[in-house]
Amino acid sequence: MTTSRLVEAFARRHRYHPLEGLPWLAAIAAYFAFPSYLPLGAQVLATILFALSADLVLGYAGIVTLGQAAFFGAGAYTAGLLAAHGWGEPITGLLAGALVAALIGLLSGIVILRTTGLTLLMLTLVVASMLYEAVNKASWLTGGDDGLQGMEVWWIFGQFRFDLFGQTAYFYCLIVLFLCWLAVRRIVHSPFGRSLVGIRENVLRMHAIGAPVARRRLVVYTISAALAGMSGALIAQTTQFVALSFLGLDRSGTVLIMLIIGGVGRLYGAFIGVPLYMIAQDRFSTIDPVYWYFWIGLLMVLVVLFARGGVLGLFDRFRR
Amino acid sequence: MGDILSAVGNIAFNGLAFAMVLYLISVGLSVTMGMMGFVNLAHGVFAMAGGYVVTSLMREQGVPFPLALLGAALTVAAASVPVERLLYRRFYGGDELDQVLLTIGLAFMSVAGATYIWGPLQQPLQPPPWLSGVADLGFRSFPAYRSFLILCGAALVTALWLSIERTRFGARVRAAVDNLRMAQSIGIDTSRLFMATFGLGSGLAGLGGALGADLLTVNPGYALQNLIYFLIVVAVGGLGSIRGPFFAALLIGVTDTASKYLVPEFGAFFIYVLTLAVLLWRPRGLFGRA
Numbered sequence: 001m002t003t004s005r006l007v008e009a010f011a012r013r014h015r016y017h018p019l020e021g022l023p024w025l026a027a028i029a030a031y032f033a034f035p036s037y038l039p040l041g042a043q044v045l046a047t048i049l050f051a052l053s054a055d056l057v058l059g060y061a062g063i064v065t066l067g068q069a070a071f072f073g074a075g076a077y078t079a080g081l082l083a084a085h086g087w088g089e090p091i092t093g094l095l096a097g098a099l100v101a102a103l104i105g106l107l108s109g110i111v112i113l114r115t116t117g118l119t120l121l122m123l124t125l126v127v128a129s130m131l132y133e134a135v136n137k138a139s140w141l142t143g144g145d146d147g148l149q150g151m152e153v154w155w156i157f158g159q160f161r162f163d164l165f166g167q168t169a170y171f172y173c174l175i176v177l178f179l180c181w182l183a184v185r186r187i188v189h190s191p192f193g194r195s196l197v198g199i200r201e202n203v204l205r206m207h208a209i210g211a212p213v214a215r216r217r218l219v220v221y222t223i224s225a226a227l228a229g230m231s232g233a234l235i236a237q238t239t240q241f242v243a244l245s246f247l248g249l250d251r252s253g254t255v256l257i258m259l260i261i262g263g264v265g266r267l268y269g270a271f272i273g274v275p276l277y278m279i280a281q282d283r284f285s286t287i288d289p290v291y292w293y294f295w296i297g298l299l300m301v302l303v304v305l306f307a308r309g310g311v312l313g314l315f316d317r318f319r320r
Numbered sequence: 321m322g323d324i325l326s327a328v329g330n331i332a333f334n335g336l337a338f339a340m341v342l343y344l345i346s347v348g349l350s351v352t353m354g355m356m357g358f359v360n361l362a363h364g365v366f367a368m369a370g371g372y373v374v375t376s377l378m379r380e381q382g383v384p385f386p387l388a389l390l391g392a393a394l395t396v397a398a399a400s401v402p403v404e405r406l407l408y409r410r411f412y413g414g415d416e417l418d419q420v421l422l423t424i425g426l427a428f429m430s431v432a433g434a435t436y437i438w439g440p441l442q443q444p445l446q447p448p449p450w451l452s453g454v455a456d457l458g459f460r461s462f463p464a465y466r467s468f469l470i471l472c473g474a475a476l477v478t479a480l481w482l483s484i485e486r487t488r489f490g491a492r493v494r495a496a497v498d499n500l501r502m503a504q505s506i507g508i509d510t511s512r513l514f515m516a517t518f519g520l521g522s523g524l525a526g527l528g529g530a531l532g533a534d535l536l537t538v539n540p541g542y543a544l545q546n547l548i549y550f551l552i553v554v555a556v557g558g559l560g561s562i563r564g565p566f567f568a569a570l571l572i573g574v575t576d577t578a579s580k581y582l583v584p585e586f587g588a589f590f591i592y593v594l595t596l597a598v599l600l601w602r603p604r605g606l607f608g609r610a
Contacts (some may be wrong), residue, residue, distance in 0.1 A: 004478075057386050064416050111596060115603045117416065118559060122551040123599060129548050130592040168483050249544055253424050260421055290440070294432030300425025304418050 015190045023271040027174055031167075038166035039238075044278050045173035046234035049180055051259045053227035058256070060188055064112075064202030066252050067124030068228055070131045071237025073102040073247030075229025077135060080148045080242040088154040094176065094233045101229020104131070104223050109221040113214065117201075132247040148242040162238065167240035172229035176234060180227055181307065187223065188267060196220055197265075257300050263312030270288045272311050328459065331578045337466040339566075339573030340473025341535050344528030346553040346565050347480070348521020355497045356514055357413040363424040363525060363550055364543035368434065370396050370526030371417040371479050372539035385448045396521045397527025404518040412514070412533055427543040445533035456555045460587035476524070477566060484562050493517055514532015552595050557605050564607030571598075 050072055057063050068235055082093045104127075112123035118181045132174030135142045140234055142148055160168045187193050198206045206213050236242045245251065254277070262273025277296075283290040307314060349363040370392040407426075413418050447465045454461040468592040484490035492513055495503040504510050529536070536546055553572055555562030572591050579590040599607065 016519060044555065050451070058417070064420055066420070111600060118353055118551075119555045119599060119603060119605070122548075122555045125548055125551065125597070130589065133587045133589050133592070137585055137589070160429050196479050249547070250338055253428070256421060256424075259415075264417070290363070291432045293428045294436075297425040297428030297430075297432070300421050300428065304422045304425070305407075305410075308358065 004305075011036075019294070020268075024174075024178065024203070031170060033164070036077065038170045039279070040282055042169040042173045042238050043169070043235060044164050044275050045177050046231050046238065047255075047258070047278060048270045048274045049173075049177050049234065050228055050231035051255055051274050052177075052181065052184055053224045053261070054255050054259050055264060055270055056184060056187070056227065057224040058259065059220055059269070060193060060196045060200065061098060062196075062215055063217065063221065064121050065124040066121055066249065066256075068224075068255055069126035069127075069247050070124075070128035071105055071225040071228035072232035072251060072255075073128075073242075074101040074104050074225075076232030076242045076246045077142060077148065078229070078238040080151050080236040081141070082147060083151040083153050083240075088152045088158050090237050094230055097233030097236070098226040098230040101178070101232070102226035104189070104194065105221045105225025106218070109218045110226075113217050113221060125252075128249070128252060130249060132150035132244070135247060136244055142242075142244075145244055147244060148236075151236070151240045151242075153237045153240060162240075166238070173234050173238065176230065180230065182226070185267060186221075192216065192219075196319065211314060216248055227302070254296070257296065258299070260303055261310050263310035266312050269310055270310055272286075274312065276311070278303035325351030326460075327581070331574065331581055333470075335465065335493065335577035336534055336570070337469045337473075337573075338532075338577055340470055340477075340551050341528050341532030342439040342549060343533065343566050343569035344473060344476060344523055345525045346550045346557075346569065347562060348518070348523075348525050349550055350492070350554045350557060350559060350561060350565045351497070351517055351521050351552060355493070355500070355517060356408075357422065358408060358411060359419040360408070361417060361420060361423040361547060361551075362430065362543060363423075363522075364546050365430040366396050366400055366439050366522040366525040367529030367536070367550075368430065368538060368542035369399065370529035371445070371533040371536075371542070372434065372438055372443060373526070374530035374535060375445055375538060376438070376447065385451070393523045393527040395531075399521030400522030401515060401519045403608060404515055408512070408518070409488075415583065427547070431540045432543075438540070440540060442537045442539040443533070445538070447534075453591075457535065465534065472485040472531060476527070477567070478523070489516070505609060511603030533596060543570075555605055556595055556598050561607040562606070564605055566608055 027041075027045065031038070034041065050068070053071070054065070054068050057065060057068070078100040079093040079097040082096060087093065101313070112120060112127065115123060136144050139145070153162055156168065156172060159268045160172075162168050162172075184318060186194075195206065195211050195216055198211065199216060232246060237248075258273040258277040259269050261274065261276055262269030264270065281292065281296075284295065301312065309316065334486075345364070348366070349360060352358050352363070373392040373395050374385075374388045377383040377391050378385060383391065407422065411422060441589075443546050445466075451465045453464055455464045455467050484493060492503070494508055494510050495506075495508060496513055500510065523530050529538070530540075535541065536549075549571045549572065553568045557566070557568035570592050571594070575594055576588065576591050579586060583590075583600065600606070
């Protein structure tokens with residue numbers, strides 16, 4: 001009796017809830033409601049994917065990282081370099097970006113995931129800084145500080161041109177995000193995903209019951225890197241530009257903020273935090289670009305002090 | 321041959337100067353992390369504040385250099401205590417993510433705050449006449465300011481180590497780093513100890529930032545740009561260690577100077593490789609306890 005109820009409770013967690021359709025309806029509604037903001041919309045969608053990748057590694061596996069931008073930038077530069085050197089096919093460019101980022105995630109993960117806590121945090125930053133420095137110094141290839149220019153992205157399937165109004169870009173990002181979201185949703189509800197939560201909550205016990213902790217952490221780190229790389233590739237292809245700042249600490253930090261604003265470890269935090277952050281940035285930073293940092297810093301402090309769990313956490317609190 | 325010797329001499333000298341700055345700034349961070357279990361990514365803000373205080377005191381108020389240094393250390397120490405009492409204290413030993421977000425938020429605010437007060441340009445440090453130029457030691461001559469930096473650093477390091485080893489305060493600090501609960505149960509007021517240690521560490525960081533203003537240039541982005549140096553020194557040295565960061569700072573300072581001198585096209589690449597290598601070999605750092 002109780003077992004069957006438990007099974008039922010777990011099954012319910014996996015089933016699609018009608019509310020889960022809401023972000024996608026909103027995205028389609030936004031397409032019709034704000035036709036002049038589609039380029040920003042496409043960026044928001046791609047950044048949601050970036051935040052989703054961070055949620056997987058931070059929210060589910062509990063690995064606090066300051067180096068997520070390494071994978072984002074790796075994907076962006078891979079897609080960008082391909083498109084600038086004669087291979088502008090978007091889908092393969094996207095997959096190549098994900099692959100390179102995953103490879104960097106795997107190789108760096110093998111080295112740095114042996115450590116924990118502050119040392120791990122620092123090493124994620126070191127990996128990102130290493131990549132930043134490498135790209136910066138290889139300016140003959142990457143354009144260094146000036147960013148990568150001269151990308152030519154072909155039509156998607158030879159059918160859809162990346163137009164000036166961002167219509168193609170918007171749907172391209174939306175579809176990629178949707179597919180990745182399906183994949184991430186499956187992962188976090190799978191036994192693998194549950195064991196990640198176990199590792200986050202009590203690593204000793206997971207060791208004790210024989211879970212291959214190190215391998216699982218490495219696998220999720222690599223998956224997350226691939227998603228981040230895909231997000232970077234999306235932004236590179238849709239804006240036809242890659243900046244050195246794609247690899248910077250700022251980007252790793254802000255993706256954490258966006259995620260925290262929405263709520264960590266909930267899968268939907270990214271869908272709330274990223275639009276809020278990016279729309280606010282679009283409004284305020286044109287008025288006051290320097291002091292944008294002040295407000296965002298203040299917001300972080302306030303969220304940590306008073307609104308742990310972000311917007312979704314607040315909802316939970318009201319529901320109870 | 322003479323060229324090589326002079327290159328080695330230059331690297332050792334400038335590397336040592338850089339190491340002193342790195343150590344003074346980072347030692348407070350090491351203790352905060354080891355003793356209070358707090359990841360303070362905003363630590364660089366204290367060093368930056370030290371740099372700003374010393375340059376503005378000298379330029380705008382005409383305060384002599386040694387007094388300005390002292391002023392920088394005291395101001396930063398005094399300003400850091402309320403931050404610790406009001407903000408940091410709630411998060412000791414707590415969730416790492418909260419600490420990271422809180423302190424990155426503070427570092428972001430410092431970027432905008434420094435731009436608001438001092439403008440976006442970097443603030444050059446003008447050493448007094450008796451410290452500009454070169455000091456001739458007979459067999460070779462050294463830039464006077466950096467020699468002063470090394471001597472100052474050496475004196476401070478000695479004083480710090482003696483006070484940690486020989487005074488009652490130092491014994492309390494060592495006890496709290498070693499075993500916090502035990503220290504509490506034998507009656508050490510750890511809350512006050514945290515406050516004092518935090519103030520001391522921040523003051524040293526302010527002094528390091530002020531002394532090193534010509535090595536790590538004082539500009540609004542300071543805290544984020546140099547964060548990686550401070551973190552590397554602490555992680556390579558070993559969390560909570562007082563001596564470890566010194567050797568780590570030497571290692572990083574000399575390697576960084578050497579690689580920028582010999583292979584500038586690789587930038588800071590080598591210190592990152594070195595850091596990865598050291599931490600692969602000893603994940604808890606050179607002097608971290610197993």
